[in-house]
Amino acid sequence: MFDQPERILLAGASGGIAVALGVELEKRFPDAELMSVSRSAEAPGEISPARHLQADLTDPAAVEDVRAFIQDGDGPPDWVICCCGILHTGEHGPEKALDQCEEDWLLESMRVNVVTHMHLAKALAPVLKPSRPLVWASLSAKVGSIGDNQLGGWYSYRMSKAALNMFIRNLSIEWGRRLDHCCVVAVHPGTTDTALSEPFQKNIPEDKLYSADTSAERIVDVLAGLDQERNGKLLFWDGEVLPW
Numbered sequence: 001m002f003d004q005p006e007r008i009l010l011a012g013a014s015g016g017i018a019v020a021l022g023v024e025l026e027k028r029f030p031d032a033e034l035m036s037v038s039r040s041a042e043a044p045g046e047i048s049p050a051r052h053l054q055a056d057l058t059d060p061a062a063v064e065d066v067r068a069f070i071q072d073g074d075g076p077p078d079w080v081i082c083c084c085g086i087l088h089t090g091e092h093g094p095e096k097a098l099d100q101c102e103e104d105w106l107l108e109s110m111r112v113n114v115v116t117h118m119h120l121a122k123a124l125a126p127v128l129k130p131s132r133p134l135v136w137a138s139l140s141a142k143v144g145s146i147g148d149n150q151l152g153g154w155y156s157y158r159m160s161k162a163a164l165n166m167f168i169r170n171l172s173i174e175w176g177r178r179l180d181h182c183c184v185v186a187v188h189p190g191t192t193d194t195a196l197s198e199p200f201q202k203n204i205p206e207d208k209l210y211s212a213d214t215s216a217e218r219i220v221d222v223l224a225g226l227d228q229e230r231n232g233k234l235l236f237w238d239g240e241v242l243p244w
């Protein structure tokens, strides 16, 4: 039911995993219309989406812009993948202990890891058609699982990804009632060699650090294999259901 998307919306499209996803999606579904959304003015050079929108999804004004972008096209997407996320900047990195936690960085983490996904969903909500199957995937992280957390640390990233996971669970319930067929999931891509993970790669065994291409292939496999039973789940890159 969900394995042949005709229109795909890729948000946060300039990121490491997002670009690889775009390439994989174009390869896997050559007849599908790919739409990209990014803070960048242009779509990444590696992909050729049919349409591109420059928008900063942390900004509430992006809700109207993205909605108009979709309404200007041939119809709503049947796959939506939101890749937006932040772990560190030049000034801030994941906190090892409570005394490193700061309000501003927590709120910034919430804005990029949660609010972007919420704004994208708000943009889409009024244009979705109840009879059209929908897959929504937010790239989340296993470290956002409260049940799986045995190590501690990374406060802002963990808290914001846990909040994203709750957002996904709520959205799956609301859209599950409203749409005839939908599957709204959070996906953990696995530790992937991108700018986001780069400063933290030295302690990762080589066989546990995946290329963006490998992660993209796995994510597309997971999405193509979804069924409604998976609506509202946090999924590992092999499709296994992770604890919230």
Ligand SMILES: NC(=O)c1ccc[n+]([C@@H]2O[C@H](COP(=O)([O-])OP(=O)(O)OC[C@H]3O[C@@H](n4cnc5c(N)ncnc54)[C@H](OP(=O)(O)O)[C@@H]3O)[C@@H](O)[C@H]2O)c1
Pocket (backbone or CB within 6 Å): 011, 012, 013, 014, 015, 016, 017, 018, 037, 038, 039, 040, 055, 056, 057, 058, 083, 084, 085, 086, 112, 116, 139, 140, 141, 142, 188, 189, 190, 191, 192, 193, 194, 195, 196, 197
């Ligand atoms: N890499 C990993 O090991 C790993 C592991 C677990 C989970 N993840 C998750 O997978 C997703 C993609 O990660 P990635 O490794 O591809 O990271 P990345 O290369 O840093 O890409 C992150 C994307 O998030 C958006 N973004 C970043 N900062 C933003 C800001 N201040 N405001 C608005 N948007 C912002 C950007 O989208 P635009 O610039 O295109 O708008 C960017 O393309 C993230 O949600 C991440 O948490 C990654």
